[in-house]
Amino acid sequence: MNGQRPRLFMPALVGGTVAGVLSGIPFLNCLCCLWIIGGAALAAYLLVKDSPVALTSGDGALVGAFAGIVAAVVDSLLAIPFRSMNMAFTKRIFERLGEYLNEVPSQWNDWINRGTGPISIAWFFVSLLISAAIFAAFGALGGVLGMALFGKKTPPTAHGAPGPPQASPPPPPQS
């Protein structure tokens, strides 16, 4: 968190898009939250790469949280075309389970049938908000981890606050 902080937008956009695409594609989403953490770590890496000064874990948390929000948007948009495919997959799993169980609870069928219907706009936005909150938390975690992995070291001061940046930017030209 220094004076010459690089812009968060592009790293968050790139990291979030990668995370959102990978977590939205069926089969690839078997890695659960790891894509979000990975995408946020990528955002932190891009932030560090473009930064002339040493950044802190707080910077990582911030860019990671933004990357998580971007990932939630991308994931929700991708979910629209992939939804029926996912539900067909889930339906097959439940059919398999039905072979082992004597009686499949009626709620299961209700749940699946509800999932195959068209998405309401209200539900889309509610799920987007929930995803954004969850992805932002995972993104913040990924961003901090990314900063720990790729960040330049700052010597902490005696009272625990991060020290001054290692490299100072040149002074602005006098006009």
Place this chain on the structure above:
Amino acid sequence: MRNERKIILIYVLTFLGILIWLGAIGLAPYLRSRGIGLFPFIYACFSPICHQNPSRSFHLFGFPLAVCARCLGIYAGILVGMVLYPFKRGFLSVRLPKITLFLAVSTPIGIDTAANVFALWSTSNPIRFVIGFLWGFILPFYFLTGLVELALHFHKN
């Protein structure tokens, strides 16, 4: 002193968050077993971050939990890590733990996940849980440190 109070508040809120998170994971199968209509909503909340494959999940009340065994292990690990966090680090430290520690605990989950994805072997749910737990345990030591640093920055400004 004001900083410390703010940091403790962040800690308490995060701790409550993970408790609610774990509670919701167990609540979903309970509601489902009782036929209470809220359960699809809870399962849906967890669906973007977990594949929820029933065969890879622990069951409660006859129904799968809202997340798979590995994810449950990660969240359980986070909870235990959070309990130990103040004793290991105190509240004011903004120095991240050594990254070698993170890489060491990430190796088992990385290898096991890759091996399962590429069908090299199939791990049982209890082992998935333990591997996830090991990884989750270390995460609060990074996550909370980042949040604390962020809070101190905003406080300073």
